[in-house]
Amino acid sequence: MSGPDPALVARFQRDFEQLGEGAPGPGRKLGVAVSGGADSLALLLLAAAAYPGLVEAATVDHGLRPEAADEAAFVAGICDGLGVPHAVLTAPAHLIVSGNLQDQARGARYGLLGLWAGSGTVRGDRPWRVEFFATAHHRDDVAEGFLMRARRGAGVGGLAAMAAAQAFPGGFPGPRLLRPLLGWSHGELAGIVTAAGIVPVADPSNVHPRFDRSRIRQLIAASRDLPSERLAMAAQNLRHAEDALEWVAAREWRARADIDHHETVWLDVDGVPYELRRRLVLRAIDYLRFEFDLQGDWSGTGLDRLVAGLDAGEHGTLAGVAARAGPRWRFELAPPRRSH
Structure with a gap:
């Protein structure tokens, strides 16, 4: 060999x-x-x-x-x-x-x-x-x-x-x-x-x-x-874009998120572009799921629907977290479902 x-x-x-x-x-x-x-x-x-x-x-x-x-x-x-x-x-x-x-x-x-x-x-x-x-x-x-x-x-x-x-x-x-x-x-x-x-x-x-x-x-x-090399190049360009967006999202999270007693997350999303609103909401949900040790995998399914609802002034629940629209968006643990 x-x-x-x-x-x-x-x-x-x-x-x-x-x-x-x-x-x-x-x-x-x-x-x-x-x-x-x-x-x-x-x-x-x-x-x-x-x-x-x-x-x-x-x-x-x-x-x-x-x-x-x-x-x-x-x-x-x-x-x-x-x-x-x-x-x-x-x-x-x-x-x-x-x-x-x-x-x-x-x-x-x-x-x-x-x-x-x-x-x-x-x-x-x-x-x-x-x-x-x-x-x-x-x-x-x-x-x-x-x-x-x-x-x-x-x-x-x-x-x-x-x-x-x-x-x-x-x-x-x-x-x-x-x-x-x-x-x-x-x-x-x-x-x-x-x-x-x-x-x-x-x-x-x-x-x-x-x-x-x-x-x-x-x-x-x-x-x-x-051609695979061109497809890979496009994916690599988007990797750079993804890294940049995550860097900005981390900065905006520090500037725009207020957390009360590790139980409630408030987000100021005024003037924030959609993609960054989406990433901030994702961070809020992940933060609360971690704090409350919510079990089960969550891949982000339904995130766009939740953000669209908040943009329209509606409330919603996703992955065990309740979200309320308003001047600042509020996130907290969703109440348990009532059994019938």
Whole structure:
């Protein structure tokens, strides 16, 4: 098994260290998620060559396909040849239930990887198992995600490219989640794996028409009018816009939000553009949900309808929070529903 071209390894090092999290070193290991597909295997090969002796790998077996255990063993063999410690993380059956199968699997995957990277605990203090954790998301993933969300009428935040560095989904204490390959194409990554003499795992879900992403992937591949690099560029431009809007929203929150006894939020939205009104309302709801420890996921569904109602002088309730219009908008915990 031959290593990647030194020029590609140097490029990977630059891309990784430009994320602003520093570089792996003694006591600062890099964890990588490796499924056995071409993209994640390329990440493994690049990381092992760039930071020898400082990489650990993990593979998640969701238990959804009978061949998954063999694929994890395949990855373990490659890691053994590279001198990279490897762990197989098995998802308990109750983590993946009915609904959107890919979303359920994604949530379970991040949960398992987050616990593994943070030493298998929910503690916030170091040392964690690894100081960095990287996934193999790349430019084509960004392009596909952009088109999928554009089809659904997403706003700036939904259309923006995934962040190159962020907190781990699920709120687990531990390393930041890094995506150093967002500037790389799938073709480049597949070429690294081929050059190493490795035949990657082929995930049938990547081409199954049942899944939105596979249909979008085929659409991009079949159309010269949808070049993935241009779609990814548009998503990256919107990432910059999203970051700017969040920066302004944080500033306006400090200037326009008054909070009484951690129970009531008052917002002065006079003269504030719609998108910032929307973001301030979202912050008010999230603040109260956190303070009152309201359970259950909330994705922001219904937010535009609530803001439109407040603009019209109407009152409303969303995600367990009651909102009242007026010179200043008022938010507080909604009273419990009466049972009949």
